[in-house]
Every structure is written in C-alpha cells, then in structure tokens.
Amino acid sequence: MQTANVNxxxxxxxxxxxxxxxxxxxxxxxxxGLHLDYPKIIEAKAxxxxxxxxxxxxxxxxxxxHITIEAHSEGRDMYVALDETIDKIARRMRKHKTRLLKxxxxxxxxxxxxxxxxxxxxxxxxxPEESKYDPEPFIVFPDKYAVKTxxxxxxxxELELTDRPFVLYKSARRDCLTIIYxxxxxxxxxxxxxx
Numbered sequence: 001m002q003t004a005n006v007n008x009x010x011x012x013x014x015x016x017x018x019x020x021x022x023x024x025x026x027x028x029x030x031x032x033g034l035h036l037d038y039p040k041i042i043e044a045k046a047x048x049x050x051x052x053x054x055x056x057x058x059x060x061x062x063x064x065x066h067i068t069i070e071a072h073s074e075g076r077d078m079y080v081a082l083d084e085t086i087d088k089i090a091r092r093m094r095k096h097k098t099r100l101l102k103x104x105x106x107x108x109x110x111x112x113x114x115x116x117x118x119x120x121x122x123x124x125x126x127x128p129e130e131s132k133y134d135p136e137p138f139i140v141f142p143d144k145y146a147v148k149t150x151x152x153x154x155x156x157x158e159l160e161l162t163d164r165p166f167v168l169y170k171s172a173r174r175d176c177l178t179i180i181y182x183x184x185x186x187x188x189x190x191x192x193x194x195x
Contacts, residue, residue: 008031008032008043009043009044010032010043010044010045010046011043011045011046012024012027012028012046013046014048014049015047015048015049015050016049016050016051017048017050019048023048023079026079026082027048027082030083030086031086034086034089034093039063039064039065039067039093039096039097040064041061041062041063042063042064043061043062044061045062046059047059047060048078048081048082054074055074055075055076055077055078055080055081056072056073056074056081057073057074057075057078057082057084057085058070058072059072059085059086059089061089067096069092071085071088073085147168147169147170148169148170149172150169150171150172151171151172151173152171152173152178152180155169155178156180159182165182166179166180166181167179167180168193171192176192177192177193177194178191179191179193
C-alpha cells in the first residue's frame with residue numbers, strides 16, 4: 001500500500017502575493033503526505049490566491065484512469081486554507097476508492113454458498129454413536145419422470161418449454177441415457193449418464 005507519493009510533480013502557483021519558501025514547502029509536504037493507494041496521483045497543482053484579505057487555496061490532482069480531483073477552500077490565512085483543502089481532497093479520494101470497491105464487490109446471490117439439503121428419518125438421530133456410516137436420506141418429494149427416446153434438438157426444445165433445470169432422455173442416435181442442461185452463460189451442455 002502506498003503511504004506517500006514519491007517524486008510527484010507538484011506545481012505551486014501564488015497569485016497576488018509573493019511566494020515564500022516555507023509556504024511552498026508546506027504545500028509540497030501536504031500534497032506528498034496524502035495517504036492513498038487509489039487513485040494514483042500523476043501530477044498535482046496548487047493555486048494559492050489572496051484577494052482583499054481572503055486567502056483561497058485550490059488543489060487539482062490529475063490521477064490515473066482519467067480521474068481529476070479538485071477542491072478549494074477559503075481561510076483566515078493560507079496555511080489554514082491549505083489544511084482545509086487537503087481534508088476535502090482526502091475525502092474525495094476516499095469516495096473514489098469506496099465507489100471502486102462497491103463496483104467490484106460480489107453480488108449477494110454470488111457470495112452465498114448453497115448447501116445440499118438432506119432429510120433424515122427420526123431413527124437416524126436416536127443412536128448416532130452406534131452408526132458407523134452416515135445415515136441414508138429418505139425421499140421428500142418423489143417425482144415421476146418418463147425417459148423418452150429423442151434427438152438432442154428435441155431435448156433442447158423440451159428444456160426451453162418446461163421449467164425443469166435439466167432433461168433426461170435416451171439418445172436416438174447413440175442409444176444411451178443423456179442429460180442436457182442449461183449452463184449459467186445460457187448455452188446448453190450434455191453428458192452421457194452411462195459413461
């Protein structure tokens with residue numbers, strides 16, 4: 001993680017006042033000290049302006065991915081105005097990072113792992129220490145499914161017309177049991193049960 005900006009080109013411009021070395025160093029130190037790891041700063045400009053005893057500090061950051069972050073503030077002296085502007089810049093940089101993280105965060109339905117449900121008879125729970133093997137699950141909902149002899153194209157058509165997740169059929173071409181199902185990308189996949 002980047003803790004300071006190394007060799008960052010910073011341009012400090014002062015209007016309506018003479019620039020002092022301490023003010024220039026202070027602006028450099030504040031901009032270089034921005035703690036960040038996103039977005040990476042390519043160039044920074046600080047414009048310091050004095051208008052009728054109003055001290056205005058404006059900072060423009062040119063970052064990677066065509067991001068430009070800009071903030072300005074007004075204070076009773078230039079050092080206070082610079083501090084307030086740096087705080088605004090830091091908040092805006094955190095906002096950009098949060099937006100990026102939210103955008104790349106997995107969706108709720110993709111992050112949950114579904115476990116297969118298994119139902120057991122009450123007998124299986126009576127003596128778990130005596131059982132050497134896992135108890136056999138019993139059938140909750142029996143469904144009758146007639147295996148038809150058909151071609152792959154007919155099985156795809158039946159899969160599209162029903163709400164079943166798969167179609168089991170006997171292939172008319174190869175004379176074997178085949179399952180065809182719809183993949184997550186919308187395409188169809190088939191495999192032989194006997195193989």
